[in-house]
Amino acid sequence: MAGREDGGGGTGTMEEGRDARRQPRYESSEDGGGGSDRCSSGNDMMSVQFMQKIIAEILGTYFMIFAGCGSVVVNLSTAGTVTFPGICAVWGLVVMVLVYSVGHISGAHFNPAVTVAFATCGRFPWKQVPSYAVAQVLGSTLASLTLRVVFGGATAREHFFGTAPSGSDAQAVALEFVISFYLMFVISGVATDNRAFVRRRADALAIVVLAQIGELAGLAVGATVLLNVLFAGPITGASMNPARTLGPAIVAGRYRSVWVYVVGPVCGTVAGAWAYNLVRCTDKPLREITKSGSFLRSARINGQTT
Template sequence: MQFVAELVGTFMLVFFGCGAGIVWKSGNINLVGAALTWAAVVTAIVYSIAHISGSHINPSASIALAAVGLFPWKQVPVYVLAQTLGAILASLGLKWLFGADKAVHMMTLPVGPNPDSDLNIMAWEIIVTFMLLLVVCTTAVDPRAAKGLGGVAIGAVVFVDVILAEEISGCSLNPARSFGPALVNNNFSKLWIYIISPTIGAVAATSLYHFLQISNEKETKEAAAKDVFSSAELSRHGHENPIYSSC
């Protein structure tokens, strides 16, 4: 069930998201329209399959969550396989529907003012994926977060990420999202960046969240212990120095 959910979820992500990219680069919508499509489809997927598989739909997310103990490592290969297959199937569908000449527009090739700077592209992908996973952890993973708002928050950060990075790095955020179109178009230029960078950003985000969570739990325990100690002291002094009142 989880395998199917991740496969279908990633299929939807790539089909509608990259489909919007093709429509945008064909001149029928602008970047804001493409970004809104990405945000809307991510939000819809989160609310559709989060209760089934956790709605990772991203190999970097699965790896990063496992790295800090929030997801079992033994399930990572299954999730990554499902996500990769979903991305490939969606890419094949887009190529068939739009044609090979337009299918190249679903790739995450760098298109910014300095496309030869691998370091620049890596930095953008690390930063935008870091922000995405940090929002995922703090709004959807954290049990203290407001219930039911995770999908909206995640969709919002995806929108901002796409607006900022799409025209510079392609705003992959997701190795599967980049691998599927690259395979279908038989163009693996700079693909390694879109596999490594989102994973670095994702692991950094979950590590920070894990650190903050541990720190918060430690502070909570220390505060609770201090309250218990203070209560005990107050009780002891109360017995030693009873205070009587009269009317």
């Protein structure tokens, strides 16, 4: 759901022009775009590397939906054995483990809204967006079909594991916008901002610390998904992902308010990505920005010179 920006980025990519040794990558959206050569040339849509990314997106989305929606079906079929907090934990954990599993291959987007958001910021090639979106919806649909087969047609019709607003569509759109904004804001922070990582090279220990901090990106994104599902789940289902809604809807033939889960997440993720870019302001590491001194020190120096 949130990985790397370019083709490798499900949830944690670093910026393309940067030294690979200095940046742990959890999203690879930048790779495929902007002339980056990482993992693929970005020019050949039929290259082996690009096909690997597409397959990774299909499989990643499949397992995410199978586990997340599967927990919903099992909970409904067993009179609440999994419990609502359990469902929230499953969504957060499955996103986290999949980011670590295929984030270095495709960026682990698993979400058309995330892919579009990265593309609007120039961190993912627009020409790859349709392929990623189709792969993500295909993975979601296959997972939903598997759940329907496993739990039986009658049970699947009885226990819909898609998303539908419990209130008005306007309320649902607003909530989906906010939680998608929050998710993309976090993804942008841990996946695209070099200042989120320690960059000291003084000794071997610092390198170890750098790697460990980079590995927390998947945990941060998974925790964000868990929190969003925890408080927004009862109202909208906490989709944050058009593919998560479209897959079950296609299999069950239920399309009520589907537009809510396309408009809300797409607008929210795009706004979240741009909001982080606005806050970020610069690509310079934090220490380079602050090494000249704080605002108070600058004010004091200016006061002495006048």
